[in-house]
Amino acid sequence: MSQPSALRNPRLRTLAVLPAVVLASMAVLTGCSDPGAQAAVAGQETAAANGVVYNSSPEQNRIRAQKDSALAAKVPAAIAEDGKLTVGTTAGSVPLSFHATDNKTPIGSELDLAQLVADKLGLELDVQVTAWENWPLKTQSGDLEVVFSNVGINADRVKLFDFSTYRAAFMGFEAKSTSSYDIKGSADISGLRISVGSGTNQEKILLAWNKELEAAGKAPAQLQYYSSDADTILALGSGRTDVNITPYPSAVYRANTRDDLKIVGKVNAGWPNETLVAATTLKDNGLAPVITDALNEVIKDGSYAKVLNRWGLSEEALTDSETVTESNYTGATK
Structure with a gap:
């Protein structure tokens, strides 16, 4: 089995100055979190030394993408039937996923990228905030269709989940x-x-x-x-x-x-090897390849780069997304 090229060598590009089994294995499955990392954001806009102005208000005016009807038709029927893409996130780490100044609206780069994917698939973005330790079981149960929350690929996770890579993991x-x-x-x-x-x-x-x-x-x-x-x-x-x-x-x-x-x-994050951050879906349910295609479209049309630029994360950009499953995974975090 050949290793996905993104895991052999994350093909990063700098777009601006700057720039995560069941209960017995839960610590490994959930091992990319920053527990309780709800940094205080003073005010609705924070100007940073890197030139980024972080908007922490509930009104995000997110960057949007156009629906791709061909891709939308490939979404598994069980997922597409309600017209929503149910996305799990932990809302625990600025600027990835955190609560806005109203203390209830989840915002951040992870949700901006999830919005692009939902747009491409012609689905409404349905964000569900969950505790970090709960996303594996909620994804297995079907409560969550995909997780965007700084989840890194590792050997234990590929036994239960499929992945669509979208960012470097450091x-x-x-x-x-x-x-x-x-x-x-x-x-x-x-x-x-x-x-x-x-x-x-x-x-x-x-x-x-x-x-x-x-x-x-x-x-x-x-x-x-x-x-x-x-x-x-x-x-x-x-x-x-x-x-x-x-x-x-x-x-x-x-x-x-x-x-x-x-x-x-x-x-x-995969030391001594390399790993990537990826959208995480239930193993073999057919959604990961569609999300990968959607991510590659937004990479190509430039909206992906705009999102990472917006949050000061361009240093972690990838040149393409790849689907990683147990069958093509050959090693990252041991």
């Missing part, structure tokens, strides 16, 4: 702007206090790096766990933790909207 290390950390591998975290979400891919990376450090006779990093993003950032700012590891887009957002934090490292 984790960012963030620290106080006065720090001098430069984190590229395990040697750079020895002895540091690092905050991380429990059961996430980033925790798996740190645990693996700590094993490398211990094998080399060096002090491992001290992993710290907080119940919310606000608590994590407060601990980072107060010096109770040295570094935080989080989905890269969230680190980019904070680095460009605050003057006290900066990015001090970046690692692929």
